[in-house]
Amino acid sequence: MITTGLAHVFTSAMVEKEACHSCLTAVRVLRVSLVDELEGQIDSLLEVLVCQEAFTRDDREEVLCQPGPRARVRKVLDILECKGEEAAKVFFSVRSHQQLSHNTAHPPSTEYKKVQQKHKDILRRRSESMLFYNSRHGEKILFSEHYVNLLLVDGHQALEIKRHEVLAFGQERLSLQHKSGLQRKIAPAKLFLRANEKRPIRKVLVTGVAGIGKTILVQKILFDFGGNKDHLAFDFVIHMSFRDLNLIDKPTNLRELVLRKNRHLSKELDHIFANDDRLLIILDGFDEFKHYRSCDAEVFVTEPEEDAEVKEILGSLLQGELLPNASVMLTSRPTAINHIPVGCIDRYVLIAGFSLAEVQDFFLRYFQDATVADRMFSTVSANELMLTLCYIPAFCYIVCCILNESKDLCIESPKTMTDIYVQYLVALLRSHTQSRTETCPEDQGAETIQQLSDIVLKLGRLAFKKLMEHQTLFYSSDPEVAGLERCSLVSTFLDKTVAQEPGCTEEVFSFAHLTVQEFFAALYCAVTDQPLPDAIQSGENQNNEHLDLFSRFLSGILSDRNSKFLSRQVGLGCQEEKVEMYHKKIITDLTMHCQNGGHILNCLHCLFEQQDPSMVLAALPEFLRVNVSDETLSQMDHNAIKYFLSLTEGKILSELDLTGTGVNRDSLRDVQPFLHRCQKLWLGENNLDMDAVQVIADVLKVSENITNLGLGWTNIGDDELQALCTAIQVKKKVKELWLEGNRVSHRGLLSLADLTPDPLQTIVVIWNNLYEKESACVCSQDRITVNFTDEEMWQEWGKWVFKRCEVSSNEKLLAVLHKVCNMSDDSLELQWAKTFYSQLSQLIKRRIQCCTEDDICKKLQRFDRILNL
Numbered sequence: 001m002i003t004t005g006l007a008h009v010f011t012s013a014m015v016e017k018e019a020c021h022s023c024l025t026a027v028r029v030l031r032v033s034l035v036d037e038l039e040g041q042i043d044s045l046l047e048v049l050v051c052q053e054a055f056t057r058d059d060r061e062e063v064l065c066q067p068g069p070r071a072r073v074r075k076v077l078d079i080l081e082c083k084g085e086e087a088a089k090v091f092f093s094v095r096s097h098q099q100l101s102h103n104t105a106h107p108p109s110t111e112y113k114k115v116q117q118k119h120k121d122i123l124r125r126r127s128e129s130m131l132f133y134n135s136r137h138g139e140k141i142l143f144s145e146h147y148v149n150l151l152l153v154d155g156h157q158a159l160e161i162k163r164h165e166v167l168a169f170g171q172e173r174l175s176l177q178h179k180s181g182l183q184r185k186i187a188p189a190k191l192f193l194r195a196n197e198k199r200p201i202r203k204v205l206v207t208g209v210a211g212i213g214k215t216i217l218v219q220k221i222l223f224d225f226g227g228n229k230d231h232l233a234f235d236f237v238i239h240m241s242f243r244d245l246n247l248i249d250k251p252t253n254l255r256e257l258v259l260r261k262n263r264h265l266s267k268e269l270d271h272i273f274a275n276d277d278r279l280l281i282i283l284d285g286f287d288e289f290k291h292y293r294s295c296d297a298e299v300f301v302t303e304p305e306e307d308a309e310v311k312e313i314l315g316s317l318l319q320g321e322l323l324p325n326a327s328v329m330l331t332s333r334p335t336a337i338n339h340i341p342v343g344c345i346d347r348y349v350l351i352a353g354f355s356l357a358e359v360q361d362f363f364l365r366y367f368q369d370a371t372v373a374d375r376m377f378s379t380v381s382a383n384e385l386m387l388t389l390c391y392i393p394a395f396c397y398i399v400c401c402i403l404n405e406s407k408d409l410c411i412e413s414p415k416t417m418t419d420i421y422v423q424y425l426v427a428l429l430r431s432h433t434q435s436r437t438e439t440c441p442e443d444q445g446a447e448t449i450q451q452l453s454d455i456v457l458k459l460g461r462l463a464f465k466k467l468m469e470h471q472t473l474f475y476s477s478d479p480e481v482a483g484l485e486r487c488s489l490v491s492t493f494l495d496k497t498v499a500q501e502p503g504c505t506e507e508v509f510s511f512a513h514l515t516v517q518e519f520f521a522a523l524y525c526a527v528t529d530q531p532l533p534d535a536i537q538s539g540e541n542q543n544n545e546h547l548d549l550f551s552r553f554l555s556g557i558l559s560d561r562n563s564k565f566l567s568r569q570v571g572l573g574c575q576e577e578k579v580e581m582y583h584k585k586i587i588t589d590l591t592m593h594c595q596n597g598g599h600i601l602n603c604l605h606c607l608f609e610q611q612d613p614s615m616v617l618a619a620l621p622e623f624l625r626v627n628v629s630d631e632t633l634s635q636m637d638h639n640a641i642k643y644f645l646s647l648t649e650g651k652i653l654s655e656l657d658l659t660g661t662g663v664n665r666d667s668l669r670d671v672q673p674f675l676h677r678c679q680k681l682w683l684g685e686n687n688l689d690m691d692a693v694q695v696i697a698d699v700l701k702v703s704e705n706i707t708n709l710g711l712g713w714t715n716i717g718d719d720e721l722q723a724l725c726t727a728i729q730v731k732k733k734v735k736e737l738w739l740e741g742n743r744v745s746h747r748g749l750l751s752l753a754d755l756t757p758d759p760l761q762t763i764v765v766i767w768n769n770l771y772e773k774e775s776a777c778v779c780s781q782d783r784i785t786v787n788f789t790d791e792e793m794w795q796e797w798g799k800w801v802f803k804r805c806e807v808s809s810n811e812k813l814l815a816v817l818h819k820v821c822n823m824s825d826d827s828l829e830l831q832w833a834k835t836f837y838s839q840l841s842q843l844i845k846r847r848i849q850c851c852t853e854d855d856i857c858k859k860l861q862r863f864d865r866i867l868n869l
């Protein structure tokens, strides 16, 4: 134990006289006055002596056996005399602390108050500009105008919640933030207060992933304290950052550490330390401390003037050996927290970032103009993936910068998801490598571009391997993860949660979001000789939906502009053969899906990511069939679809299948300019109100092409049908109208009567509000089908559905099976139905044989059983 600095151990004039002697002599000389002085605090003094191991438990028992406090003090002094000089030193040090904290009862002097005000003014001045990533030197962005509330919550995060968050998208991701914050939200000013807590909260650890706002929270506390706005009950707040502390490489002491940046405190520092219960010390960025692994060493200092290594001084402060009553706020990324001395933290706080309202507020403050902010925010919300990561303020900031630059400089704005992620990666790498190497001379130059790209590749490898294994959480025991732990940059991208399992705790890592993992995986695949996953190489839609985003990112990274950008910024060049191979693959897939009507959405996204119109010309399929059915489409999906449709301008679309995609009036208006080019337009299983039907009617009025229109299960009633019939009358092109599962009654059927047999040759109205007798006269025209009797027509239908099933993934196949297995027994007796269902059953069996996912396999088996009953 280091226990020097005896000048502060003795406080009275008498002590000064004795200072030349040893502590043991002082115990003897001061015996009488010590008994008087300490009788009121002997119990607490005794506890501290035991804690500091100057006294054993047996010593304590011996003291406590004495009758009354004065006798106890005498016993302590007796024991000290037996123990010798070291123990006497500790005793005086403890006594000195007790005296100092006793002094706090005195009202603060005028000088103390003056220095306090000066310190506040300085803090306010220092924190009034926002510390934005990459903000230009001298640029003044007012903190008060740009700070957005951060969501602070108590405690650790459960693993299940973490898993859910890593997988949630867009609005859902941001509303999870909101919900999880509701019960546990803390205001920055209340960090050191907790209801129902007997023990004071002195040591608070604030954690959160890279860029979540830890440093900005520190700034907020300093800013509010400086402006007398906070309600933190402290006289002084002293801020130190580990980046800065890294520059000190010789022994120093707490007094010097404080004065380095706060010379103005020198005159009153003794009093500030003496009033340590009114002092808050903020230590920011523990994970950046070059000695963070050795902070829990058992070497302590107990006096502010005692020289020691920085890590020893800070370790003592955190563990309450030095200024035991001072409050300390420590911030750190989760990666480093298990190097924080165990047991010293009274409260764990997690910064969860922004929820939707804060993201909007951020945009408003950034753009400073409500209209521009709204416009920019809608651009981001239209892009679900982009919105997902906006819960991280740094991401939010980078997105705004990118949008702003493209607005101001008229440069190309980021068009695709990959563009944004690439910029995010580069901005984080730049910001973190610069600041770290600048402040760690011993590391200087170590993190060269080469090393940077090595780390990115290591992360990419981990992301890729785990993605292929369908894993989003990785345990520290995994060798792949263990190999990464020692790189400082890794924590910029990997988030750490501590999992509490019965009997043990384990660290669990994840990327900030699954999309970030997919991005890194794609980057790895693009720049190394790692072969493409089989499922992607084959171009089949089956069993590879979990790789959809991965393949979009891959396409984006292999695109000309992003590959050049990445090679310039991170030194990672894409493999030339891969660029070409992927190019060809997109063209082949596009052609194939257009021809066979397979689900094409992901392929359209890959095309969109490339932003190369020549690829569509190269594809030139004979038919244009665009099947994006059975998936609720987001705005991003619409953008990819529209991009393709606009590139094929002037071409007839043999089919556009928007079945079960959640389209409504607005989304139909969005694609309206393209709809008239369709021959077959399938819009079934979407809830279509009169406004949506009106959009379809408008298209029908001008289209020379639409011959088949599918509106099954769209909740259409007689009025909507009437509107459609009027529109069909204009061009008289529609030949087939599918209206199964709606609310059409006899009245609706009457409005169809005029359109049969010309132009409408087939109208399917099974499962509507029709009663046999009533509709018998209209249905006597055999063009209108109200049940399954028309063998030939249903045979055609069966063929069409079956073809679709063949090119569908297992998940889509299951969605179709849900629909088509809902038939009455009578209908199943028909010949077409027998053929159809037996083909289907064979297809299911084939799929079961090569299905690798258990749950899907079980569902397929269930349908197989139903079909074979």
Ligand SMILES: Nc1ncnc2c1ncn2[C@@H]1O[C@H](COP(=O)(O)OP(=O)(O)OP(=O)(O)O)[C@@H](O)[C@H]1O
Pocket (backbone or CB within 6 Å): 131, 132, 133, 146, 147, 148, 149, 150, 208, 209, 210, 211, 212, 213, 214, 215, 216, 217, 285, 333, 362, 393, 394, 395, 397
């Ligand atoms: N509350 C906030 N209001 C406005 N902007 C914020 C806020 N919090 C963070 N930011 C933005 O995010 C950036 C990163 O924040 P900050 O440096 O505080 O993150 P951090 O958690 O300390 O990250 P790291 O662990 O990487 O050091 C800031 O530079 C700022 O642009």
